[in-house]
Amino acid sequence: xVRIKTxxxxxxxxxxxxxxxxxxxxxxxxxxxxxxxxxxDGSCLSGLQVFVESTLQxxxxxxxxxxxxxxxxxxxxxxxxxxxxxxxxQADDVHIYGTCDASYPxxxxxxxxEYLRRIAHLRPRTNTFGAVMRVRSMLAFATHCFxxxxxxxxxxxxxxxxxxxxxxxxxxxxxxxxxxxxNNSGKEGTREFFGVPTxxxxxxxxxxEAYSCAxxxxxxxxxxxxxxxxxxxxxxxxxxxxxxxxxxxxxxxxMTNAESYVKxxxxxxxxxxxxxxxxxxxFIENGLTSRLHNYVEKPFIRISYTEAIxxxxxxxxxFQFPVNWGEDLATEHERYLAEEYFDHPVFxxxxxxxxxxxxxxxxxxxxxxxxAAMDLLVPRIGxxxxxxxxxxxxxxxxxxxxxxGLEAENYWWYLDLRRFGSVPHAGYGLxxxxxxxxxxxxxxxRDVIPFPRFPGSAEF
Ligand code: 4AD
Ligand code: MG
Numbered sequence: 001x002v003r004i005k006t007x008x009x010x011x012x013x014x015x016x017x018x019x020x021x022x023x024x025x026x027x028x029x030x031x032x033x034x035x036x037x038x039x040x041d042g043s044c045l046s047g048l049q050v051f052v053e054s055t056l057q058x059x060x061x062x063x064x065x066x067x068x069x070x071x072x073x074x075x076x077x078x079x080x081x082x083x084x085x086x087x088x089x090q091a092d093d094v095h096i097y098g099t100c101d102a103s104y105p106x107x108x109x110x111x112x113x114e115y116l117r118r119i120a121h122l123r124p125r126t127n128t129f130g131a132v133m134r135v136r137s138m139l140a141f142a143t144h145c146f147x148x149x150x151x152x153x154x155x156x157x158x159x160x161x162x163x164x165x166x167x168x169x170x171x172x173x174x175x176x177x178x179x180x181x182x183n184n185s186g187k188e189g190t191r192e193f194f195g196v197p198t199x200x201x202x203x204x205x206x207x208x209e210a211y212s213c214a215x216x217x218x219x220x221x222x223x224x225x226x227x228x229x230x231x232x233x234x235x236x237x238x239x240x241x242x243x244x245x246x247x248x249x250x251x252x253x254x255m256t257n258a259e260s261y262v263k264x265x266x267x268x269x270x271x272x273x274x275x276x277x278x279x280x281x282x283f284i285e286n287g288l289t290s291r292l293h294n295y296v297e298k299p300f301i302r303i304s305y306t307e308a309i310x311x312x313x314x315x316x317x318x319f320q321f322p323v324n325w326g327e328d329l330a331t332e333h334e335r336y337l338a339e340e341y342f343d344h345p346v347f348x349x350x351x352x353x354x355x356x357x358x359x360x361x362x363x364x365x366x367x368x369x370x371x372a373a374m375d376l377l378v379p380r381i382g383x384x385x386x387x388x389x390x391x392x393x394x395x396x397x398x399x400x401x402x403x404x405g406l407e408a409e410n411y412w413w414y415l416d417l418r419r420f421g422s423v424p425h426a427g428y429g430l431x432x433x434x435x436x437x438x439x440x441x442x443x444x445x446r447d448v449i450p451f452p453r454f455p456g457s458a459e460f
Pocket of ligand 1: 165166202204226235241383384387388427428429430433434
């Protein structure tokens with residue numbers, strides 16, 4: 001009862017051996033005296049061809065199976081004389097678990113990604129989504145390998161929180177259903193279960209900072225939630241974020257770690273998911289794997305925000321959004337820099353303080369006009385990573401909160417980290433779905449997460 005992937009990997013060693021596979025029928029060809037089924041169990045892209053002779057007891061039932069049926073097949077693995085596959089299974093016994101009728105929404109033909117989004121519960125049975133999810137899983141594994149091998153401690157940061165890490169007010173409220181009041185609150189009918197307003201976290205950074213100011217190098221890897229009405233191919237309301245935080249690190253060290261991490265996971269999947277990556281290269285984005293090889297071989301580019309603005313101004317392009325020092329870069333600007341100008345991942349650092357979050361460290365060299373922040377922009381995607389040195393000086397941080405109209409009281413414990421043994425530290429957040437898009441060539445972020453959440457959609 002081995003996985004099909006294992007059989008194909010072991011190849012010659014399995015020939016003439018008896019094996020049992022289980023999976024779903026991808027296609028069936030009835031040739032009267034015999035039939036061919038292709039069965040896949042999702043362990044690999046291709047599946048295994050099964051040869052069924054009419055002498056088999058259950059032949060009549062087997063040959064009338066339709067795409068999508070689930071079966072178990074036992075038999076001998078042999079060399080296939082047909083073209084297209086090296087091996088096939090000569091069935092001695094076929095057991096049918098569940099049949100499938102012609103209303104099965106995944107008939108053997110190419111379906112649009114839009115159509116497949118409407119059947120998000122069945123789309124993992126397609127080649128593309130099987131491959132995306134295997135690569136996604138490997139990227140997650142590689143993420144843990146990278147940080148664990150480099151001595152980082154994995155921290156589980158809370159999902160329900162009272163603090164707005166980004167200070168952008170794009171949070172989902174957490175309420176109980178039905179309304180429950182706290183016994184001691186005296187407020188009848190309030191649904192404030194925790195006694196204070198709580199939200200789904202937008203980022204695990206603040207928790208990671210607390211732990212980094214004790215364990216040095218830590219990372220979180222969990223879901224983040226943003227109630228922003230961005231109906232784009234790069235935004236989700238629920239996404240996953242990898243957030244390393246390093247004590248005693250500055251912005252250069254932050255960028256160096258981010259570059260090593262991204263290169264590590266790309267190399268990892270190119271090696272471990274070769275079949276799937278070749279599939280993306282052929283069917284999703286031509287030349288993908290050689291471009292990825294190129295990205296990991298050369299150093300990522302590093303330019304300041306001020307230099308980026310100069311490049312954009314000189315580009316002669318008519319952008320939809322104006323390019324002015326002090327304003328945030330729009331996706332079109334980010335993509336111009338990474339895709340057209342450099343054609344390579346590029347770090348942009350030292351952003352104007354006015355467009356960045358309260359926790360970013362003011363740069364001394366220009367009296368806090370800019371902050372020690374960085375974004376990693378990559379071709380096709382734009383922003384993949386956002387990070388910074390953290391403001392570790394108590395008075396400066398209090399002043400920043402004040403300027404942004406944020407209540408210092410709400411951040412009392414965060415300020416404690418600056419009161420008691422404060423140290424310079426830095427970190428970043430990588431949008432995991434954007435990484436999956438970058439590595440697979442998938443165009444829409446809704447197609448790289450099992451069940452996407454975006455405005456107006458949480459059906460599955
Ligand atoms: O730039 P962001 O907002 O930074 C933070 O949240 C920091 N607290 C991270 C840190 O320093 N620890 O988000 C980080 C990354 C972005 O670069 C982007 O890749 C991704 O998270 N991201 C999203 N991905 C999908 N859908 C959304 N709505 C996203 N918002 C951010
Ligand atoms: Mg950002």
